[in-house]
Amino acid sequence: MEIVDSHILLEEPTEDENHAQNEKVRQAKIRECLISLARIGIACSIESPGERMNIKDVIIGLTAIKDIFLGAGIHGRRQPRMRIAGEGTLSNETDRLALLSFKELIAEDPHGSLSSWNNSLYLCEWDAVTCSRKHQRVVILDLRGKSLSGIISPFLGNLSFLRHLYLQNNRFQGKIPLELGRLFRLEYLNISRNSLLEGEIPADLPTSLSVVDLSHNDLVGKIPASFGSLSNLTSLDLYSNNLVGGIPPYLGNLSLLRFVDLGKNSLTGTIPHSLPNLWAFAISGNKLSGTVPPSLYNISTLEQLFIAGNPLTGSLPQDIGLTLPNLHSLSVGYNQLWGPFPISLSNASKMQDLDLSQGNLSGPVPFDLGRKMNDLVLLNLGDNNLASGDASNLRFIDSLTNCSKLQILGFNRNGFGGVLPASIANLSNHLYGFLAGGNQLVGSIPAGISNFVHLAVFGLDQNFFSGAIPFEIGKLRNLELVSFGKTKLSGPIPASIGNLSRIFELYLNDNNLNGTVPSSIENILGLQTLVLSHNFLTCPIPKTLGLFSTLTFLDFANNSFMGDLPTEIGKLNNLQELDVSDNKLSGHIPSSLGNCLKLEGLFLEGNTFQRSIPPSFSSLKGLEILDLSRNNLSGQIQEDLVALVFLKNLNLSFNYLTGEVPLQGVFGNLSIVSLVGKKGLCGGITELQLAACPNSMKKRNRFGVKIIVSITCTVVVGTLILLNSDDGQTNSLAIKGSIGYVALEYGIGGNTSTEGDVYSYGILLLEMLTGKRPTNELFTNGQSLHEFSMLALPERVMEIVDSRMPLEEPGKAEMDAQNDRVRQDKIRSCLISLVRIGVACSAQSPSKRMNFKDVIVGLMTIRKYLLEWVSMAGGN
Numbered sequence: 001m002e003i004v005d006s007h008i009l010l011e012e013p014t015e016d017e018n019h020a021q022n023e024k025v026r027q028a029k030i031r032e033c034l035i036s037l038a039r040i041g042i043a044c045s046i047e048s049p050g051e052r053m054n055i056k057d058v059i060i061g062l063t064a065i066k067d068i069f070l071g072a073g074i075h076g077r078r079q080p081r082m083r084i085a086g087e088g089t090l091s092n093e094t095d096r097l098a099l100l101s102f103k104e105l106i107a108e109d110p111h112g113s114l115s116s117w118n119n120s121l122y123l124c125e126w127d128a129v130t131c132s133r134k135h136q137r138v139v140i141l142d143l144r145g146k147s148l149s150g151i152i153s154p155f156l157g158n159l160s161f162l163r164h165l166y167l168q169n170n171r172f173q174g175k176i177p178l179e180l181g182r183l184f185r186l187e188y189l190n191i192s193r194n195s196l197l198e199g200e201i202p203a204d205l206p207t208s209l210s211v212v213d214l215s216h217n218d219l220v221g222k223i224p225a226s227f228g229s230l231s232n233l234t235s236l237d238l239y240s241n242n243l244v245g246g247i248p249p250y251l252g253n254l255s256l257l258r259f260v261d262l263g264k265n266s267l268t269g270t271i272p273h274s275l276p277n278l279w280a281f282a283i284s285g286n287k288l289s290g291t292v293p294p295s296l297y298n299i300s301t302l303e304q305l306f307i308a309g310n311p312l313t314g315s316l317p318q319d320i321g322l323t324l325p326n327l328h329s330l331s332v333g334y335n336q337l338w339g340p341f342p343i344s345l346s347n348a349s350k351m352q353d354l355d356l357s358q359g360n361l362s363g364p365v366p367f368d369l370g371r372k373m374n375d376l377v378l379l380n381l382g383d384n385n386l387a388s389g390d391a392s393n394l395r396f397i398d399s400l401t402n403c404s405k406l407q408i409l410g411f412n413r414n415g416f417g418g419v420l421p422a423s424i425a426n427l428s429n430h431l432y433g434f435l436a437g438g439n440q441l442v443g444s445i446p447a448g449i450s451n452f453v454h455l456a457v458f459g460l461d462q463n464f465f466s467g468a469i470p471f472e473i474g475k476l477r478n479l480e481l482v483s484f485g486k487t488k489l490s491g492p493i494p495a496s497i498g499n500l501s502r503i504f505e506l507y508l509n510d511n512n513l514n515g516t517v518p519s520s521i522e523n524i525l526g527l528q529t530l531v532l533s534h535n536f537l538t539c540p541i542p543k544t545l546g547l548f549s550t551l552t553f554l555d556f557a558n559n560s561f562m563g564d565l566p567t568e569i570g571k572l573n574n575l576q577e578l579d580v581s582d583n584k585l586s587g588h589i590p591s592s593l594g595n596c597l598k599l600e601g602l603f604l605e606g607n608t609f610q611r612s613i614p615p616s617f618s619s620l621k622g623l624e625i626l627d628l629s630r631n632n633l634s635g636q637i638q639e640d641l642v643a644l645v646f647l648k649n650l651n652l653s654f655n656y657l658t659g660e661v662p663l664q665g666v667f668g669n670l671s672i673v674s675l676v677g678k679k680g681l682c683g684g685i686t687e688l689q690l691a692a693c694p695n696s697m698k699k700r701n702r703f704g705v706k707i708i709v710s711i712t713c714t715v716v717v718g719t720l721i722l723l724n725s726d727d728g729q730t731n732s733l734a735i736k737g738s739i740g741y742v743a744l745e746y747g748i749g750g751n752t753s754t755e756g757d758v759y760s761y762g763i764l765l766l767e768m769l770t771g772k773r774p775t776n777e778l779f780t781n782g783q784s785l786h787e788f789s790m791l792a793l794p795e796r797v798m799e800i801v802d803s804r805m806p807l808e809e810p811g812k813a814e815m816d817a818q819n820d821r822v823r824q825d826k827i828r829s830c831l832i833s834l835v836r837i838g839v840a841c842s843a844q845s846p847s848k849r850m851n852f853k854d855v856i857v858g859l860m861t862i863r864k865y866l867l868e869w870v871s872m873a874g875g876n
Helices: 017-044 055-069 087-104 154-158 178-182 225-229 249-253 294-298 343-347 391-402 422-426 447-451 471-475 495-499 519-523 543-547 567-571 591-595 615-619 639-643 695-702 705-723 744-748 754-770 785-792 817-841 852-872
Strands: 106-108 129-131 138-142 149-151 164-166 171-175 188-190 196-198 211-213 235-237 259-261 280-282 304-306 329-331 338-340 353-355 360-362 378-380 408-410 417-419 433-435 440-443 457-459 481-483 490-492 505-507 512-515 529-531 553-555 577-579 601-603 625-627 634-636 649-651 656-661 681-683
Touching: 087 106, 087 138, 087 154, 154 178, 225 249, 391 417, 391 422, 422 447, 447 471, 471 495, 495 519, 519 543, 543 567, 567 591, 591 615, 615 639, 634 817, 754 785, 754 817, 754 852, 785 817, 817 852
Parallel strands: 138 164, 149 171, 164 188, 171 196, 188 211, 211 235, 235 259, 259 280, 280 304, 304 329, 329 353, 338 360, 353 378, 378 408, 408 433, 417 440, 433 457, 457 481, 481 505, 490 512, 505 529, 529 553, 553 577, 577 601, 601 625, 625 649, 634 656, 656 681
Antiparallel strands: 106 149, 129 138
16 A cells, blocks of 8 residues: 555545444455556566466456446445445455456366356355355355366455365366465365366465365476475375475474375485374385385374385385284385385284285295285285295285185285195185286196186286186186286187187287187177287187277287188278287288288288288388298389388398389388398398399380380370360260260269269270270179279289280390299289279269379379389380
């Protein structure tokens, strides 16, 4: 008030003493108005442009001030006097305007959660708003889980009676408003799970706070030192942010603090030696170092202790089960803790979750570990050194039969040996996960596993089991992941495995399995990963694999699969890796593999595949590894492989490929490409040490190709004339009435169109290539030139090409076979492309026909490809 211009009329004479109280209210409101105006002025005049107040926020702020103070009597003699009943009424209006300002900054409200926030309803009747009885002020704002997006309005700082603010599980972005620090009555603040919320934690949050939950956001910076002033704080949750710095030592001074979760940040330093009587302390997933202070293990009130995922050192106290009698959750995995297994944990009768995985603990595990743990739900002892191969080390499993609530049991990679005890069949029927891989277990898999009807994750990999996969596994219909790899199992894959309809990952690799892949496997339609490699399976690869539309990883390597690779593999649109290497597959590589556009790794080596590399491989733009070595492939290397820019490894060794090796793309990097056993190849980069290509090959390349170039040029010119006709009309009328040449829609009264022109030119192109008119007597019973050509793609194209087309160079019949194969492959590849264009143009449905511009691009690409190749071969 000291800096306000004295000329502004701030005084209004009171009429009598009865209005004295109202005058105090008016003066208070005037003061608040001027403060708000000054704040806006300061925010607008900040030196840095990026920090100035947004004009939209300025308008909202000024409008709110106007609405609130219009009747407050700043110039009272010129306006009607507002009758003021008391402070409560006027302040209630402040709350209303603050919430309307909050609503103004909400960009999306998909559930209409704020639809009741309008002038037709009383403030305290608005959804998500709770008012106090006496003053009718907003004390609770609960908007949790409303899917709201937008910015948290700073006007929330005007809700001066607010005690509870719940904004969790929304999509708020921007920063937490500093104005929340003005809410001096606020006790509960929860803005968790707004992943777009960023910036630092406000330094001056209200000292009245009891609960602060800012977890699952994108906050940065350090934990504010001002938190040391929150003497009423009982719960602090900052889990899953990007906070740095250390754990503030002042936490030990907050005597009421009971819950602290600072996990999944980037905190450094050590754990404070002094902490209050906590119930829960969670710091997992940080970068904390040093030893765990002994004082932490002496907080007798502690119920939950999570210190996993830090490079902490030291050992677990042997008496931890006695000094922490209330402990029900302990997670110390993924650290550098060492020492013997604490035997006192057998006394932790309240234990529910015990995770000691990924450490350096040594055994043995107490044989009575689970005797008192009636409420145990999770026991994870994986990746330690708890056993020495002695069967007696597994005695603790007997005590776990007392744990009727057990859901997760893991003791993988510990060196446990011997046979799984029979008591395993008596474990909780609530068991969800059983992990015993990476040990030295022997014997057979107990048939008693059929009792685990809720089992979803079953891991026995890397052991020394004998015998077959139990038929009883088919009773575990809730299985989602089975890992039996490297277990020495033998016999056939049981047909009952088809009952596991929910499974999405199946690993049976590196065993002695034989026989066939059971047909019942087609029932597992949600399968994503199937690994059967390194077995003795002898059968054709099932065509039903094409049904697995979700399959991303398929590994059948090192078996004795025989026959063709099914074309149905091309239906696996989500496939990322296919490995059928080192089998007895034969025939040609199906061109349908070109439909698997997500492929990153393709391993076909070590078979007897024949013919050429499919041109469709050029569609596999994301391919990183392609291994076709040790086959019987022939023909030339497809130049289209140059376009696979993500290839990191290409192996074409030990085949019968011939012709010139490209210079571009992957072929220009010796560390990526392998062409060992390359007798029929020539050219390429000098590092490959291939012979130069003979001139005879270059001369041979010139002829025959010219015929296709001529066809391409002819059709290109004709199409360009069509596209650039002076009258702007389509040209199908020139041949309209000619049977077989005009689009079908013209026969039912359709108007001429560019689609009709495309059809006609497609038919003409096919006639030029095949030498057959659309009215040929061959095309009866509904067959057409279009269908005739389409059915020949791609393998039989050379059978339908006009035999009168002079593709051989006169006088050069004595040309060596190797060069002839290269030339023929070039010609064949281009003829396939031309027929494809003709077929695409002559589709029956106009909407499915090729666009004229795409026709031009396609034909010009073929022409350019041929001319460049002829030029490289030494022609004109």
